[in-house]
Amino acid sequence: MIIELGHFAVITALILAVVGIFSPIVGLKRREAVWVEVGKQAVTLNFVLISIGMLAMEYSYLVQDYSVRYVYATSNSKLPLFYKVAGLWGGHEGSLLLWSWILSFFCMLAARIHWKTQPAVMPYLIGMQSTVMTGFLLLILFLSNPFERIFPVPLEGRDLNPLLQDPAMVMHPPFLYLGYVGLSIPFSFAMAALFSGRLGEEWIKATQRWTLMAWLCLTIGILMGGYWAYYELGWGGYWGWDPVENAAFMPWLVATAFLHSVMVQETRKMFKVWNLFLIILAFSLSLIGTFLVRSGILSSVHSFAADPGRGVFILGFLSFMLFLSFGTLIFRSAKLKSQIEMDSVLSREAIFLFNNLFFLVAMVTVFIGTLYPLLTEAMQFKKVSVGPPYYNTVFMPVALGLVFLMGIGPYIPWRKASVQNLKELFLMPGLMALGGLAFFAFAGIRNSYALAGLTVVCFVATAIFSDFAKIASFWAKREQISPIQGFVTAYKKNPRRLSGILTHIGVLVMVIGIIFSTIYQTEKVLIMKPGEETGLGSYRIKLIRLYGAQGGNWEGQEALFNVYKGETLLTQLRPQKRFYTVSQTPTTETAIHQIYTGHIFLTIPEVAPDGSWARVRALHNPLVLWVWYGGGIMGLGVILNIFRKTRMKISAARPETAPEVAVSLPRSAREEVLHHRSNRWQTLLNAVWPGRKEV
Amino acid sequence: MKEMAETKPPAAGIRGWQIALLAVILGLIILFYKGLWGNPSYIPPVLVGTAAPEITAPDLYQPKEVSLSQFRGKVVVLNFWASWCQECKLEHQNLLAIQKRFAQNPNFVLLGVNYQDKEDLAREYLQEHGNNFEHIRDVKGRISIDYGVYGVPETFVIDQNGMIRHKQIGPIIGETYTFLVERMIEPLLNGTATAS
């Protein structure tokens, strides 16, 4: 019964989502604020209803109701509780439900947070979000229904995919969805800006935290996915340029470009259409990613089962969204004019444009690489594969360019840099870069990418730290305090800039981690018998014995290794080869020993049935943890940025922003709102639909 | 890039970048639509029309070497199978039927290649499902890699001159069976096959 209740709740949610599309439109047409209010209630109720759907599913997991087909397919009575709960997003149908739930939550949240401050945006926000919502709910209810029952009722579930039975993998999809869906809020604001013609900085300011939050979640999701791949897939790498990874990476790249280019609009009031384009592109790419993953169009380890009907529906929905958003951009932008004031090619605004160019080229590289096999097939050419060697050759130089710009963009002045400026700012970093190049070349690094990377890292690090030194000593001198306090003062004066720079430092740390864990990686794959040993760089590993092992829902073999450095025993490692009995899936469990910030990494992908030998994959990955430390620092920078105190900066009135939009209502005046709302809304509605102003 | 358009008077209407953007979106949708009907795990065969790579491999039952060249002048149907392969079971009766049908023809050979398997399991499988033709063992996967096999069952038809004429990916059932027998093997044996 509970599951039918959930099913019914989600069906109702679909109806309400349709209401959410049309009521704001009616409101705008008829200039009646009450219709917008209806939309707001609809999205609020939507959240409640989809929550009921989620809870009904979770209930079925907990009571092990295998009459629900999806529960049967992704759970098992022997599964630990944690994975029973997480089973909901262990497959296609349930993860779509999770996606819609997050969407409804964000939509409700955004409508409530911005209701008073951004009334003009509301009809569009509610309308756009409900449109996306409708698409996903239709997909869920008609083509991927998790509430479906089966008969006869199986006694036992088929078990969650063992590869997904892992904490990082449990948290990875929710974070990715938070990121994807989070982008929908700035997207809706951008669409509102386009429809209403208010292209000022208003929407950017209002959505700043949304974008940062979405970016943060996307970053966390990607990093978790990387870590999961690293120790769960057992080949010792963290990024395989798999189509599904790429699908998450592309919106990330564009969102990052967007986070940078909005600064130009905020400071210099330029590139308005460009920013709209970027955020629309970022959200469109997350929809395209959804299509690529869910339609099974690309072969990928993560793809959900292929189903052309499903694919056709998602494609139809995707096309609708693409034409709606880019079409609006095209037709509205023809009427938009923004004043361009460019004093010099050597200025921060110009460098930001180059930054955007590089990010877009990076995105296009990933895009072409991901879709090229599809293209050749569609054009009757041979079937091809595009894999890591391609990206390493083509993507890396572009990425390096981006890292290099990180040392220039934040430091070059706005408007115009003089030769004197450039010398002051970049002479030192340039010299340090050359010094670094000489040092690393002398130290014996021959890989040209690694050398170029380290040179660029030297350049950027010097630029960052000499800037830190400069501001710290400035405030120290002025306030008569120590340089450290000076730095703290500087941070308090401009938390946004410095937390942004912290994110850049995170990138540098990550780049160092990537370079060293790649070029100094030692890897061996060999067959070992108990008692045998092999060298691994400056370490030795010895296979002591092989024996049987078993857990709740699996059985398999375990190997005991001793790891030595010289004659000292460092540690004992126990990698496993598991076989999950219910789902009939083998997995390899990695054993890792941390040495400083590197790893000794062992797996046994194959064990002789009689236990006489094992195929061993042994790696030493130096500095590999820097990749995630760097990611952590990046995240910290963004968290500081999200929770910084907003400076009450009074900006000059902008002609294209209607003054009443910028003014927020007095906090206490609830009655006042109730009284005046209709009038106020009336004014707003007149303002936001420019074509009908004469009414 | 948009800004250039903006600096011009807006009366000019739709401009280049806007058309380009629409074209890209349209192209993408068409590409996706076409892609939906493709099979991402299908690999087009490249060996059809070329000389069949030589095989020298041990027989599954007897301690003897079998080589492909000893069948020169005959039509050879090479079937890759494994005891762990579910789809192979579907086609097994059809394979037996093919052998039965052409057994009298001295110019026909059906040769099974046991792919990534254990000898005893393979023999057990044949005992259970029946056997009326010769099988060889694919030691270290050399034969299957030489033939570009990436999954079982896969079946190759080799003509009297040692050329690969056809490759069948997946089980020989239904229409595939009729096609293989009536359109591939019979014409080749009768010498009425068209070089295609």
Add this chain to the structure above:
Amino acid sequence: MMKHWILISFLLVFFTSLATAETLTEDQLQVRVKEVAKTLRCAVCQSESVWESNAELAIQMRDIIRERLSQGQSPDEIRAYFVSRYGDFILLQPRAFVGMNWLLWGGPFLLLIVGGTFLFRTLRKWVAQTAPSPPEELSPIDERGRRRIEQELRSLESDK
């Protein structure tokens, strides 16, 4: 006598080269196998290379690579062998001059160059259109300016 020396030195060179080839084998061979195997797709897995995969086929392919490398074949020859059996699909790094693969390899760089040039020219055009600001506004901060800024900042602080 001379002949002997030539013979001996010849043999010496011959055997030392054999010996070095022998010592290079295990570790260096693994590195070279890895180099080749990383550029080949494991045909039965979905997006893993022959090096990373633990599938039977990948292990067998690694053995073939190893065998052929120690027979003195070059990585390109080995790749060509696999392409002749599995088609271009087996390569994780499509060949640059086949079909329209130039688009794949050149596209991003072409975009970077074309985009960069376009951007640069547009920027120049904008700069030309923008009325030049008074020069003192643009000059780097000199001592006088710095003092002024500090004064401003101080007055801001005293407002509190």
